[in-house]
Amino acid sequence: MNTNHLPHIVIIGAGFAGLETARRLANTPVRISLIDKNNHHLFQPLLYQVAIAGLLPSQIAQPVRTIFRKQKNLTFQMGEVSAINLKERYVKLNGSVIAYDYLVVAAGGRTNFFGFDALEKAGFQIKDLETAVKTRNHLLSMFERASHEGDAEKRKAILTFVIVGGGPTGVETAGALAELISHVMVKDYPRSMLKEARVVLLEATSSLLGSYPAELRKSTLKLLQGKNVQVQLSTRMESFNGQRITLGDGSQIETQTVIWTAGIKPTEVVEELDVEKAGGGRIRILPTLQLPGHPETFVIGDTAFLEENGQALPMIATVAIQQGVTAAKNIHLSMDNLPLETFHYKDPGLLATIGRNAAVARIFGISFSGFTAWVIWVFLHIYRIIGFRNRMIIMFNWAWDYLFYDNQVRLITKE
């Protein structure tokens, strides 16, 4: 059947936002081209588990072609969109030009090192599968190196792991890493060596999880300290040269491991787009999720900047998913020449885990911390993971870890 006469919708990004838009347009008479530079959709909230050797990459990612196998109006194209021409309505991909009737920009973001060049080279990040696996390999190698280092000072530096940024990713990584050392590595390496290991979490402001309610911020600090994470608040990292960190007060920490979780900036293609930006380079959009002056272009997820009640919406998966739903609805309405809906975020609550059986959560206005919050976190993440097989494997892995304190994927692999 010739479908060339149908409106062509180009979606950049198969993350949470792009995926949801594409799915919601499944039964619509349109042609969808979904483009992503990777061939998989990635469940980023569990990336830190890959970095601390708790899960394998294949357990939190699924090929886009598999997800959309049954959606006949969608074609997937793997490649990096290098330019967007809003005036002439096309995107550039792999040397060719793809014209569109509607464009959905859902390209997410990338790590912002704020110009710390040395940090970008020598530090670690957890933003995609490559960076998470690189972090895992490095962390595991540090234990191997420490095991044959005779000099106590050098060994201490090798076993000092610094995480910068006290947001959810920093908190989750710090908690999980501390447990990896105290419950898992302790089975493989001498206890005396592991006594020298320390996890340090640096946060520039005066509290962890700055956007969470005060009682959860306090519980988080307590839970992390209970796991022997050395939390340093109101502490700014000034530089890192691969061997040591210098802090704002001039003091230094000898370490070869800095995991940077303190900033996100837009992807290259968005950075180059000549439109109004706000809030760290995100594209300012209308409440209908359209780009001002370009009613056929929708910008959603981490790429978009939208305020509600005077506050910028956070860069989190639930915002991205809900915006994906509204973008699809508004494309429908626009095709029918009807007025578009304005986006309103329905906050399902806040969650962050601080290791095995400890988490903080705020759901339906009630704050939880400790084991109850952890159980909520486990089930919500399992529920949201795409693919029945992955859900079962992750559940099994966690049950195994929970019962036996034994991460099963402590492999150092070639990159």
Ligand SMILES: Cc1cc2nc3c(=O)[nH]c(=O)nc-3n(C[C@H](O)[C@H](O)[C@H](O)COP(=O)(O)OP(=O)(O)OC[C@H]3O[C@@H](n4cnc5c(N)ncnc54)[C@H](O)[C@@H]3O)c2cc1C
């Ligand atoms: C480590 C970590 C932990 C997190 N934890 C949580 C959490 O616990 N809870 C929560 O709600 N949120 C969490 N987040 C945030 C959440 O993952 C993001 O808000 C969400 O992924 C945003 O969805 P998105 O669709 O806008 O972008 P993404 O999911 O980042 O997807 C963007 C997609 O666009 C593709 N892309 C980018 N540029 C191009 C291009 N030029 N051409 C083609 N494709 C391109 C990328 O490959 C990617 O697949 C976490 C994020 C990270 C990194």
